[in-house]
Amino acid sequence: MLRPHLSDRKLAAVARWAAERMARVKNPVLSERLLGVAGHRIQDPRTKADVLMDAAEARFDLGYVPRHLTQACAAELACADEHHKAGRRSAAAASAARALILSFHRVAHLDGLTSPLAADPARFTAPLRRSRALRALRAPRGRRTPAAVPPDGRPTRLLFVHGGNDNFLPVILKRYRSHPDLEVRVLNTAQDASTAPLAKGLGRMIASGLGARNDYAEQTEAALRPQLDWADVVFVEWCTAAAAFLTLVDPGTTRVVVRLHSFEAFSYWPHLVDFSRVDDLVFVSEHLRDLAVETLPHLRESGTPALHVLNNAVELTDFALPKSADARFTLGLVGAGQVAKDPRWALEVLRILRQSDKRYRLHLVGGGLNATSSPALHRYHQAFTAELDPLVAEGAVRVLGHTDDVPGALTDVGTVLSTSVREGWPLSIMEGAASGAVPVVRDWPFFAGKTHGARSLFPSDWVVATPAEAAQRILTVNESQETWLGAGREASEHAISAWDWQSVCTAFDQLLLPRTPAIPGQRAVRTSAE
Structure with a gap:
């Protein structure tokens, strides 16, 4: 157990040993605990920031979110604040930039199925709000004159x-x-x-x-x-x-x-x-x-x-084309090139459906995941591929890749899926709904349970919480050709009236x-x- 009287030099040595171990193993529980204790007790701001930042970057390099991410960011911002207090603006900027780059690393927010910012925005951004340097950065510089109406006599x-x-x-x-x-x-x-x-x-x-x-x-x-x-x-x-x-x-x-x-x-x-x-x-x-x-x-x-x-x-009206004869039992997922789209969720929906009816199949439209962009994305890609390949082999999934004719591709899709963990304004669902495909939207976990999210953006019957609920919605709507066509027609009318450019x-x-x-x-x- 570390003792309070250990010098910064010895504490830093312990911390660096822990960081080196964290860079090699998947679950470095003991190393993270040692790092946390050492980082908390190191007194020199620069030393504290260096050991915590190096450890965090090592975990990111392996594709994992560091346990001490917020602590590392706060330590680097403390250095930025000291520089700013002393009038060293360029040095303050360098430390602030390093802290921001670490805080918003893509592995933490983009290459996984969770985000510490989405989970607790107030806690995650607390170091940014407290920082003297960042408060100075966001201090309003304003404008000398307010915005004005343009003069008459010209466009x-x-x-x-x-x-x-x-x-x-x-x-x-x-x-x-x-x-x-x-x-x-x-x-x-x-x-x-x-x-x-x-x-x-x-x-x-x-x-x-x-x-x-x-x-x-x-x-x-x-x-x-x-x-x-x-x-x-x-x-x-x-x-x-x-x-x-x-x-x-x-x-x-x-x-x-x-x-x-x-x-x-x-x-x-x-x-x-x-x-x-x-x-x-x-x-x-x-x-x-x-x-x-x-x-x-x-x-x-x-x-x-x-x-x-x-x-x-x-413009959505161009998507309202007649469906092909096989569309009723075809699911569509348009755009799955990011982990946030979570295409494995779509495969689970398909497996549940095929337990009831082998006619169900899935079309994957758009570019796939770039497995080389980060270790986190590579792990997801491996898991996705392991589930996808058997379904492709049995003819349950077709990987269509990129197309410049999305309206044409959607003529073969009877149900359009949104399987993401987060979305802002999911174009694929709007286009799919406009085409007459029945929309099934996952209650995006980043926003589920909050005042606004998928359930406030879309009609309530479009949104489901689990793959089992998604499959049940599809089976219910697809009870007959007439019910499926009616649900698709209602979806198309809603999409075009609510989201088309003319509206x-x-x-x-x-x-x-x-x-x-x-x-x-x-x-x-x-x-x-x-």
């Missing part, structure tokens, strides 16, 4: 900004590019010659936000000022690097709108956004808005943007066009998590 100018992912913009751009009273530009910060060298680099963005003296702030101002001076309204797609980069600069009288989809809530980028320079923050669902308000200290402080929930812009576009007009009556927004409320 309103809309600037759409993204960092390389414009998947959800084409329908919106099509509408506004054809509008006679608008001028539209698109800025891809990852490819534009002026912004591409600048719109990346977590450490230098933090340093700039903390007021470090270097050329980066001036270069960013020079790259963005012409764009901001031209635009009346800026719409930033995805709350990632482009949003953090753009809010490093005072937008002047230009109104700034940022849209957060889903995965960003499990990343560090929103923690770098200066929300005092954002007028409107858009979410694709209520449960994502709720998580963001719980997770982001920015949204519980003064000067927060108006919060809106708007469905994605998609959503007016809300986007209200959000983006200054002379259109504004869409009502909400302000984030303070919570006990503060």
Whole structure:
């Protein structure tokens, strides 16, 4: 047992022995306990942070979530706070960046079926809220002048900004590019010659936000000022690097709108956004808005943007095609390239169904898992493949891979599944429902039991808690050809009336066009998590 009088040097030696062992074994229970005791008792902040961070990174390298993740992050942020207190802004930024990268490691939130942030947002983000350096980073820098209505006598100018992912913009751009009273530009910060060298680099963005003296702030101002001076309204797609980069600069009288989809809530980028320079923050669902308000200290402080929930812009009417003769007994899972989609859940549903009726089969549409991206994903892929291969061999599963004709692929699907542990706004279910496939939606575990989630986004009879419930819903709906066709028809009518672009576009007009009556927004409320 460790004794209180051991020196930091000896405690660090014990901790490093424990960390080395943790990097080699699957269940390092004793090593984690030793590390926790040693890390707690080491007095020197830098030594404490080094041993805890090294141990956490070693566990991540094996594809496991470290038991002391929050403790390691807090130790590194303590070093950042000391640097900031002493006026060492660049050093503070480097430590803060290291802490954020560790906290939001993909193994913790993206490559598994659980997330410590989703499980307890207040506890997980506590070190971020307490940190002196991060409080300084998120202190509102504001703008010298408020956003203004554009002058009369010329078209309103809309600037759409993204960092390389414009998947959800084409329908919106099509509408506004054809509008006679608008001028539209698109800025891809990852490819534009002026912004591409600048719109990346977590450490230098933090340093700039903390007021470090270097050329980066001036270069960013020079790259963005012409764009901001031209635009009346800026719409930033995805709350990632482009949003953090753009809010490093005072937008002047230009109104700034940022849209957060889903995965960003499990990343560090929103923690770098200066929300005092954002007028409107858009979410694709209520449960994502709720998580963001719980997770982001920015949204519980003064000067927060108006919060809106708007469905994605998609055209669904093209999906309403006649079903093939075999569709009734065919399940479809569209897009299973992430662990969060949990395709093993779909295989379990299929196995239960085939106990009753061997006609049931599953189509897997879209790219598969990239087993080489992380050890955690590799383990899931191995388990999935072990279950999948026998079902493929007996003809129960067809792996269709990527297709550019999703409406065509869905003509063979009678039941569309959402098997994910988390979703923001699951496009595949909206498209599948619009096609007339019967939707079966797992009550996504990240949001199950909360005020908003799958059960608030979808009709209640679409949502199930277990594979057994999913199978029972399918068997009940599929009692006859008539009941199946009727359920699919109802799903299609609901999807198109609720989520098709023609039902959503007016809300986007209200959000983006200054002379259109504004869409009502909400302000984030303070919570006990503060």
